[in-house]
Amino acid sequence: MFKKIVAFLFLLLFAQLASAGTLYIAAAADLTYCLTELNATFRSTHPDVDLRVSAGSSGNFFAQIKAGAPYEIFMSADLEYPRQLVAAGLAEKTSLTPYAIGRIALWTLDSALDISTGLGMLTNPAVRRIAIANPGHAPYGRAARAALEHDAVWEAVRAKLIMGENISQTAQFVQSGNAEVGIVALSLLKSPKLANAGRYYLIPLDSFPRMEQGAVITNKGGANPVAREYIQFLRSDAARAIFDKYGFLLPR
Amino acid sequence: MLLTQVDLEAFWLTLRLAGVTTLILLFLGTPVAWWLARTESRAKTLVEAVVALPLVLPPTVLGFYLLVALGRDGPLGSLWQTLGGGPLAFTFTGLVIGSVVYTLPFVVQPLQNAFQAVHENLLEAAATLRAGPWDRFFSIALPLARPGFLTATTLGFAHTVGEFGVVLMIGGNIPGQTKVLSIAIYDHVQSLEYHEAHVLSAILLVFAFLVLFAVYTVNRRFRLQRQ
Numbered sequence: 001m002f003k004k005i006v007a008f009l010f011l012l013l014f015a016q017l018a019s020a021g022t023l024y025i026a027a028a029a030d031l032t033y034c035l036t037e038l039n040a041t042f043r044s045t046h047p048d049v050d051l052r053v054s055a056g057s058s059g060n061f062f063a064q065i066k067a068g069a070p071y072e073i074f075m076s077a078d079l080e081y082p083r084q085l086v087a088a089g090l091a092e093k094t095s096l097t098p099y100a101i102g103r104i105a106l107w108t109l110d111s112a113l114d115i116s117t118g119l120g121m122l123t124n125p126a127v128r129r130i131a132i133a134n135p136g137h138a139p140y141g142r143a144a145r146a147a148l149e150h151d152a153v154w155e156a157v158r159a160k161l162i163m164g165e166n167i168s169q170t171a172q173f174v175q176s177g178n179a180e181v182g183i184v185a186l187s188l189l190k191s192p193k194l195a196n197a198g199r200y201y202l203i204p205l206d207s208f209p210r211m212e213q214g215a216v217i218t219n220k221g222g223a224n225p226v227a228r229e230y231i232q233f234l235r236s237d238a239a240r241a242i243f244d245k246y247g248f249l250l251p252r
Numbered sequence: 253m254l255l256t257q258v259d260l261e262a263f264w265l266t267l268r269l270a271g272v273t274t275l276i277l278l279f280l281g282t283p284v285a286w287w288l289a290r291t292e293s294r295a296k297t298l299v300e301a302v303v304a305l306p307l308v309l310p311p312t313v314l315g316f317y318l319l320v321a322l323g324r325d326g327p328l329g330s331l332w333q334t335l336g337g338g339p340l341a342f343t344f345t346g347l348v349i350g351s352v353v354y355t356l357p358f359v360v361q362p363l364q365n366a367f368q369a370v371h372e373n374l375l376e377a378a379a380t381l382r383a384g385p386w387d388r389f390f391s392i393a394l395p396l397a398r399p400g401f402l403t404a405t406t407l408g409f410a411h412t413v414g415e416f417g418v419v420l421m422i423g424g425n426i427p428g429q430t431k432v433l434s435i436a437i438y439d440h441v442q443s444l445e446y447h448e449a450h451v452l453s454a455i456l457l458v459f460a461f462l463v464l465f466a467v468y469t470v471n472r473r474f475r476l477q478r479q
Binding site for chain 2: 024026029032033052053054055056064067068069070071166168169171172175193194
């Protein structure tokens with residue numbers, strides 16, 4: 001009996017579910033909806049592949065991959081993270097692929113708020129809470145901070161800021177009505193889920209550093225042929241058309 | 253279809269994690285609880301305090317220490333790798349280790365209480381009949397502590413199912429490997445998939461209620477039997 005229980009225990013512990021055609025993707029949260037479409041397109045030519053997506057903040061994934069997390073493809077909202085992985089010998093240099101340039105927007109569901117004048121309106125007392133992503137580890141948070149500093153309102157609105165763990169949670173704060181406004185990724189506002197929700201003001205590209213986004217194959221994914229095919233796909237016209245549809249600018 | 257493929261996977265993964273964790277804790281926790289229930293040693297208070305730590309520590313503290321300990325260069329991580337294992341952080345095995353630590357008091361404390369309720373004179377009577385320490389434990393203490401084992405098993409299992417913070421920190425969010433139900437709900441809420449979040453949350457709510465209801469019902473029956 002005892003032996004049986006122990007054997008069962010070990011079986012449970014070490015049973016692996018992964019099949020041959022599986023690809024583990026860590027994706028920046030701005031891709032939450034865009035990736036559904038990208039992956040559907042990829043699977044139309046690779047029907048047997050099982051794509052496992054984790055969405056979150058790029059900085060967190062970067063830290064996790066450095067600590068040994070088994071992601072095979074890393075799609076980062078800041079190209080700097082994949083570059084640093086390559087420099088640390090944790091990812092393949094030749095696979096480094098800039099796929100898009102991110103845009104940010106001031107977004108509200110509150111019809112009483114006029115956001116058409118840009119970030120200056122945030123000092124308005126009717127705006128009690130402003131959602132941004134955490135600048136510490138989310139690239140969209142850094143972009144939001146830069147834009148607020150560029151328009152010289154950062155100090156004035158600091159006390160109103162609430163920080164999302166990643167850009168998708170930031171959008172959720174606004175969507176659920178817990179923040180009157182938020183600075184979020186344009187790609188989320190272009191998704192079928194939010195396309196007709198509220199109004200947004202597109203923040204000019206010159207008020208924050210260029211948000212170049214990039215994908216890379218980690219050392220874990222080096223042996224997986226699907227990882228290489230996926231990177232090829234990200235460089236294809238089909239993929240670029242989808243990035244364009246979700247409001248990203250395209251590199252080169 | 254009420255649950256998507258990924259959610260279904262999260263469901264099984266959660267049951268697997270809770271099952272393995274509870275089994276390990278019953279094996280590890282029983283001797284510790286027995287010792288705590290019987291010892292007069294000064295170390296008892298110390299061990300009791302250490303066992304209770306996960307009750308009061310924020311999951312982030314446990315998660316942080318575990319992340320460091322399980323990492324490539326951490327004590328557990330490097331030991332595991334010299335033994336031929338892979339990296340521990342962000343794997344199912346790592347989650348099991350984290351859950352064992354996090355759920356320890358929920359298994360040890362009910363067992364300790366149950367063992368303490370076993371009267372010393374019963375064990376002494378058995379000893380005068382030449383029952384050895386092992387025999388006394390298995391023939392007298394263990395059967396008498398049955399309600400404690402039931403409570404320990406259900407609470408240990410349920411608490412592991414309800415884990416979030418530690419899993420978020422040492423598990424990442426990998427479908428089929430570390431994405432348990434609580435993380436799947438967090439993910440759904442962030443992706444504005446409220447319908448899916450509602451379904452999973454309702455499942456956990458009903459589950460938690462049923463577990464506690466069952467424990468209290470059975471404990472009540474045991475108490476009535478004794479009276």
